[in-house]
Amino acid sequence: MTETTSQPIPEQQKRGLFQQLELDMRLLGMIGAFVILCIGFNILTDGRFLTPRNIFNLTIQTVSVAIMATGMVFVIVTRHIDLSVGALLATCSAVMAMTQTELLPHVLGLGLNHPVTWAVTIVVGLAAGTLIGAFHGWMVGYLTIPAFIVTLGGLLVWRNVAWYMTDGQTIGPLDKTFMMFGGINGTMGTTWSWIIGLVAAALAVAAILNGRRAKLAHEFPVKPIWAETVICGLTAGSILGFVWILNSYQIPARRLKRMMEAQGETMPEGLVVGYGLPISVLILIGVAVVMTIVAQRTRLGRYIFATGGNPDAAELSGINTRMLTVKIFALMGFLCALSAVVASARLANHSNDIGTLDELRVIAAAVIGGTALSGGIGTIYGAILGALIMQSLHSGMAMVGVDAPFQNIVVGTVLVAAVWIDIVYRKRLGAK
Amino acid sequence: MTSPKELRAQGATPMVEMNDISIAFGGVKAVDKVSVDLHPGEVVGLLGHNGAGKSTLIKVLSGAYQMDSGEIRINGNKVEITNPRDARTHNIETIYQTLALADNLDAASNLFLGREITTPFGLVNDAAMEAECRKIMGGLNPNFRKFSEPVSALSGGQRQSVAIARAVYFNAKILIMDEPTAALGPHETQMVAELIQQLKAQGIGIFLIDHDVHAVMELCDRASVMKNGQLVGTVDIDDVTDDDLLSMIILGKKPEAAAA
Numbered sequence: 001m002t003e004t005t006s007q008p009i010p011e012q013q014k015r016g017l018f019q020q021l022e023l024d025m026r027l028l029g030m031i032g033a034f035v036i037l038c039i040g041f042n043i044l045t046d047g048r049f050l051t052p053r054n055i056f057n058l059t060i061q062t063v064s065v066a067i068m069a070t071g072m073v074f075v076i077v078t079r080h081i082d083l084s085v086g087a088l089l090a091t092c093s094a095v096m097a098m099t100q101t102e103l104l105p106h107v108l109g110l111g112l113n114h115p116v117t118w119a120v121t122i123v124v125g126l127a128a129g130t131l132i133g134a135f136h137g138w139m140v141g142y143l144t145i146p147a148f149i150v151t152l153g154g155l156l157v158w159r160n161v162a163w164y165m166t167d168g169q170t171i172g173p174l175d176k177t178f179m180m181f182g183g184i185n186g187t188m189g190t191t192w193s194w195i196i197g198l199v200a201a202a203l204a205v206a207a208i209l210n211g212r213r214a215k216l217a218h219e220f221p222v223k224p225i226w227a228e229t230v231i232c233g234l235t236a237g238s239i240l241g242f243v244w245i246l247n248s249y250q251i252p253a254r255r256l257k258r259m260m261e262a263q264g265e266t267m268p269e270g271l272v273v274g275y276g277l278p279i280s281v282l283i284l285i286g287v288a289v290v291m292t293i294v295a296q297r298t299r300l301g302r303y304i305f306a307t308g309g310n311p312d313a314a315e316l317s318g319i320n321t322r323m324l325t326v327k328i329f330a331l332m333g334f335l336c337a338l339s340a341v342v343a344s345a346r347l348a349n350h351s352n353d354i355g356t357l358d359e360l361r362v363i364a365a366a367v368i369g370g371t372a373l374s375g376g377i378g379t380i381y382g383a384i385l386g387a388l389i390m391q392s393l394h395s396g397m398a399m400v401g402v403d404a405p406f407q408n409i410v411v412g413t414v415l416v417a418a419v420w421i422d423i424v425y426r427k428r429l430g431a432k
Numbered sequence: 433m434t435s436p437k438e439l440r441a442q443g444a445t446p447m448v449e450m451n452d453i454s455i456a457f458g459g460v461k462a463v464d465k466v467s468v469d470l471h472p473g474e475v476v477g478l479l480g481h482n483g484a485g486k487s488t489l490i491k492v493l494s495g496a497y498q499m500d501s502g503e504i505r506i507n508g509n510k511v512e513i514t515n516p517r518d519a520r521t522h523n524i525e526t527i528y529q530t531l532a533l534a535d536n537l538d539a540a541s542n543l544f545l546g547r548e549i550t551t552p553f554g555l556v557n558d559a560a561m562e563a564e565c566r567k568i569m570g571g572l573n574p575n576f577r578k579f580s581e582p583v584s585a586l587s588g589g590q591r592q593s594v595a596i597a598r599a600v601y602f603n604a605k606i607l608i609m610d611e612p613t614a615a616l617g618p619h620e621t622q623m624v625a626e627l628i629q630q631l632k633a634q635g636i637g638i639f640l641i642d643h644d645v646h647a648v649m650e651l652c653d654r655a656s657v658m659k660n661g662q663l664v665g666t667v668d669i670d671d672v673t674d675d676d677l678l679s680m681i682i683l684g685k686k687p688e689a690a691a692a
């Protein structure tokens with residue numbers, strides 16, 4: 001025991017070129033399925049599916065569910081469930097709608113489009129979501145009521161709190177700045193999108209190289225240089241490709257003309273302007289990055305996965321699993337509120353049925369993305385990809401002209417099939 | 433260094449005293465007014481049938497269970513141990529019978545669970561933890577190779593090595609080993625026996641729960657035998673034979689000759 005000689009690291013065996021890339025096979029499988037899906041729909045719709053315009057729309061439609069799905073990963077990883085996310089989104093949306101249309105104008109005397117209105121509104125909304133989530137977590141963690149029950153109750157409660165607050169009315173129009181978080185009403189423009197894309201690509205490559213340096217510092221085996229270069233190239237390429245596609249969706253001439261006239265300018269003949277990255281998509285990317293860092297690089301994330309793998313072991317290792325539960329549900333509540341910002345801004349109003357059935361979409365996205373209901377396993381990128389696959393299925397089928405009932409039948413079948421394929425795949429690997 | 437036996441003869445204050453510990457689960461007295469103690473560099477064996485209350489007794493010391501009555505003293509001072517974190521602050525480390533590993537995490541993450549090495553930014557430093565893990569496993573189980581796989585992919589013996597490594601890495605002063613060799617082969621069992629001798633020589637006090645009476649005779653200084661939640665008695669290993677211990681376990685009576 002006192003002996004501290006470092007153990008020899010086994011010679012790296014000769015492996016296939018593909019294996020040397022050390023790619024995550026699950027991720028690859030999901031991307032493969034997604035690509036096949038997109039190509040299939042593109043053929044069926046005579047090329048209408050993979051246009052910049054449709055990809056742009058698909059992206060902004062996915063954001064709200066994807067943001068919540070990242071939080072649902074942590075909830076499910078710790079063997080809980082949250083059935084109340086759609087209802088919680090509605091309550092947060094109602095709180096924010098009332099704040100900006102009633103509370104701030106009438107009580108504080110700030111007008112609807114006052115420069116601080118949007119900011120105060122969002123802070124109030126996020127605080128409400130976080131508090132309600134923390135309350136759910138307290139009931140689950142400290143009162144030991146099963147999360148299924150707490151959030152099933154929450155679904156009924158918060159859906160109807162939202163109704164009560166708004167008398168069931170649609171509340172709108174909303175603050176102009178607030179609505180920029182919805183998607184098409186708030187985009188970065190092409191120049192800024194390129195700048196953001198380049199910075200993101202550079203950061204991603206830097207992160208990969210940094211990981212390599214850390215491994216080398218401890219003399220752990222690393223990938224060959226060529227494999228690392230391929231990975232860096234693929235990463236930077238996908239980021240810039242994504243920006244390029246969103247930048248090529250041009251603002252329709254009539255709309256552009258109206259926008260410029262509103263600013264007192266006249267549109268020159270033949271001017272073309274692309275939308276670029278929507279702010280809502282930037283929010284999703286920010287959430288994805290932060291949540292991935294939390295999952296993989298922080299103690300909180302480590303404890304979440306440990307608790308999911310073996311709650312007793314986590315407790316015996318000195319982890320306060322009750323407080324951890326509160327934090328996880330508070331985070332879920334925060335993300336519901338963030339989704340509420342995006343969803344109500346996209347619709348340009350608060351409607352009574354906002355977020356209806358979102359709990360099922362969010363859970364399905366996390367599960368299709370490889371989060372195991374038995375706990376301990378799940379990834380953030382998987383959940384986002386899961387949300388994207390579900391949204392693509394829906395809008396693809398709508399474009400092809402599949403009847404609404406069949407759309408849901410297909411999505412339900414895909415959910416079950418995806419989980420089954422995952423189980424078979426894990427058995428093959430020998431893990432549980 | 434003074435041997436544990438001399439320490440006891442001098443009437444030195446034990447490093448651990450568990451006095452009149454009782455704990456019941458829904459009316460069943462799992463541990464009933466049991467007292468044991470431990471000196472530095474001493475190995476005290478806990479013996480008894482399955483269900484005698486051995487694991488429950490030591491879980492009171494490791495903070496996993498709350499006692500209903502009784503007191504714990506560390507170096508003579510009364511202490512409150514209400515959760516596993518409290519136990520760790522008293523340098524009490526435990527190898528649980530169930531191992532208490534998170535199956536979905538790799539060996540290094542389990543070894544450092546709750547005590548991660550972090551970077552200056554407060555992020556977990558996986559590379560540093562894996563390097564430490566490789567070092568310690570090299571000394572404990574040189575055949576151990578699966579550092580980047582979740583511990584669910586390990587054999588019973590390898591998992592037990594990880595649990596042992598976790599308990600000895602953090603400079604334990606008091607070590608609790610609940611059937612540490614249950615899943616080990618003869619060679620690894622021998623390595624654990626050597627490890628116990630080493631730790632003992634460093635002045636660490638060890639509670640060892642083991643079903644193998646021969647191993648207890650070989651490794652322990654004293655043995656406390658439990659039956660149906662009660663303490664049958666504590667004996668000095670030098671004063672008893674294997675058969676004496678066996679009859680204590682089976683009959684629940686202390687042999688007349690041996691008084692400790």
Ligand SMILES: Nc1ncnc2c1ncn2[C@@H]1O[C@H](COP(=O)(O)OP(=O)(O)O)[C@@H](O)[C@H]1O
Pocket residue numbers: 457460462480481482483484485486487488489
């Ligand atoms: N968490 C618990 N809940 C209820 N009963 C328990 C619990 N832990 C232990 N017991 C009971 O306490 C008694 C002693 O168990 P244990 O300490 O595990 O015995 P040993 O380790 O000596 O085999 C048994 O009857 C067992 O069923």
Ligand SMILES: [Mg+2]
Pocket residue numbers: 486487488529610
């Ligand atoms: Mg036991």
